[in-house]
Amino acid sequence: MRHVSRGPLHVAIIVICLLWMLPSVGLFVSSLRPRDVIATTGWWTSFTTPFEFTLTNYEQVVSAQGMGQSFINSLIISVPVTVFVVIVAAFAAYAFSWMDLPGGDTIFLIVVGLIVVPIQLTLIPVLQMFASSGLTGTFPAVWLAHTAYGLPFAVFLLRNFFIALPKDLLESAFLEGASHRRVFFRIVMPLSVPSLAALGIFQFLWVWNDLLVALVYLGGSRSVAPMTVTVSNLVSSFGSEWHLLTAAAFVSMLLPLAIFFALQRYFVEGILAGAVKG
């Protein structure tokens, strides 16, 4: 719309962007305000009245409300799952793209279908399995479940990347007698670093931000609860203690935001490559 006057265009975009930032900015500003001020006045007033900011809310949620422990728990859950998913999916995706797997194409279609299966369909039987094996409430339970839940998308994404690798390069390696293992580790993996990174970031954030899986298989006990569960528990026990809720929510957003701003390119790449995931 090159010939339309550009003034309104800029105004429209800038207004929408400001509106979009408003909720997060409000949360952040509030998290730094003292309890009595936050309860009685809007956060926007803190710029006009005498400046009253504090880190007390953060100190309180990190220690007394367990967000510090939860941060560690979130890491303990997300890091291994990300590694497992990338490795297991890479092997499978390689087999689907470069090995003779009888019926492989049909099986792969089933994997594509599994991407969108709601995990609600698995909760009861998996919970019963975990209960009978004593895994409920332990990290291995969520490692296993999350890894499985992440696989369909991961296999799909990596298979699409692997199959697009230069065919000549791989074929000539096979002609020279290279084994699959060698081709996988020496050619496919090094060439796929950007896609593995995109998948890794995606998977990490997905697990980091998950509430349902942790809620069902881990429960809310402080020693294992990730940040999403702790924040959600704070909401139900202190629904209007906003000095706590804003700080806790912001702590839970720190790492995703850092990853987003540092690695935006990979993040967007993952989104575009996997637009089918729900």
Add this chain to the structure above:
Amino acid sequence: MRPRLATIAWLWVLPAFVLLGVFLVYPVVNTVYLSFFSGRGAPVFVGLDNYRYLFTHPETLVVFRNNLLWLVLFTGASVGLGLILAVLSNQVRYEAVAKAIIFVPMAVSFTAAAVIWRFMYIYRPGQFEQTGVLNAAMVALGFDPVPWITNTAVNNYALIAAGIWMWTGFALVVISAGLKGIPAEVLEAARVDGANEVQIFWRVILPMLRSVMLVVAVTLTINSLKVFDLVYVMTFGNYQTDVLANRMFKEMFTFGNFGRASAVAVVLLLAIIPLMALNIRRFRREQ
């Protein structure tokens, strides 16, 4: 050519297959089976009773209505806004910054977003100073403050707005990538033929974005059916805001009725199967 050893190939996919089989395929089949049994105590075969309950009880009918609202409004608004923002931002130099701002909410959890929006929607009775942005704006404009979360006339829309805030960035990024894929010559040719910019949008750009927008719409529709965290944290499905995924959780943990919980999950699956078929068909076409 490639070494032909099927057994070895199976070993490469074995870890994935075992995990998918144990934690996805078997549980889905088992859940379908469980949905035909009574939920509490020793399971008794009850046929379609759990489903009959879901489709006749007023409390669960609200759930279907809400998911339908989510489906139409969340999907429609996110795709629409994403399209508009993609076209607008495509014409300014600070496009990357604008897109990043809209996109940021995608990176944070639904749980955090739920806190953010509960905070936006804070309601205090009229005589007090409003501390939530929305009600402060209402008062400033001369209206009465609204209890957004508990007022059943507006609360579903309030929750859906939070969802739109999170997911418009996704629609924007994907549609914007599609927009960049339209060759400049095509648009130039239309201009040479005397088409104005509005005509170009409706007659050239929109038809060429059709498949991209379909992908986005399918993804968002699936999300609208599966929506859980936002509702769980914002209202726990109270005040007539319940949705399928949260209802399933409630049947499971609050009421301890595994039969009904399974039936809710199966209904969710049935709603998603057509979209799954669409995805598989598109994938086969692309191969």
